[in-house]
Amino acid sequence: MATNEERLRRLALHDERCIESVLAMNVSDVDNSGLDPRTHALVRLSTLVVMGGAPVSFHWHVGSALAAGATKEDIVGTLIAVAPISGLERVISATPEIALPIGYDIEAAFEAFDDPP
Numbered sequence: 142m143a144t145n146e147e148r149l150r151r152l153a154l155h156d157e158r159c160i161e162s163v164l165a166m167n168v169s170d171v172d173n174s175g176l177d178p179r180t181h182a183l184v185r186l187s188t189l190v191v192m193g194g195a196p197v198s199f200h201w202h203v204g205s206a207l208a209a210g211a212t213k214e215d216i217v218g219t220l221i222a223v224a225p226i227s228g229l230e231r232v233i234s235a236t237p238e239i240a241l242p243i244g245y246d247i248e249a250a251f252e253a254f255d256d257p258p
Contacts, residue, residue, distance in 0.1 A: 155201040182206035183219050190220065190235045191227040199238035213243045 143151070143159075151159035171181045186202045194202075206216060216239060224232045237247045 153195075153197060155197050178209035179206070179211050179215070182209040183211055183215060186216065186239075187219050187223040190223050190231055190239075193231055193234065196238045199235060200242045203239055203242040207243070216243055 148159060171178050176184065182202065182205045186199075186206055189198055189202055203216060220232050220236065220239065240247050
C-alpha cells in the first residue's frame, strides 16, 4: 500500500492509476459522454480553465487533447471561447501553462522582448 506522501505526490502529478484507485474515477472515459475524443478533451480543458486548475493538470489535459487530434489552433480557440464565461483573469493565468505543452514558452518570449538587441 502506498504511503500518504506517495499518494499525494501521485495525485499532484496527475497519475491516472492513482486517481482511478483513490478517487474511483476513470479520467479517460470518453464513451459515457457521447462526444468524440477531440471534443471531449477540449471540453475538459475548458472546464479546467474555468475552475483555475493546477499547472500539471493543464499540461496533462493539453497533451490529452493533442493526442485526441486537437490542433494548437483548437486549443487556443478553446481559451478564447471560454474567456467570456471564465473571466479574463482565469484565461491569462492558464495561458502560460497551456502554451508550454504546445511548444510555446511565453516566459522565454517575454525575456526576449526585455533584452535589448
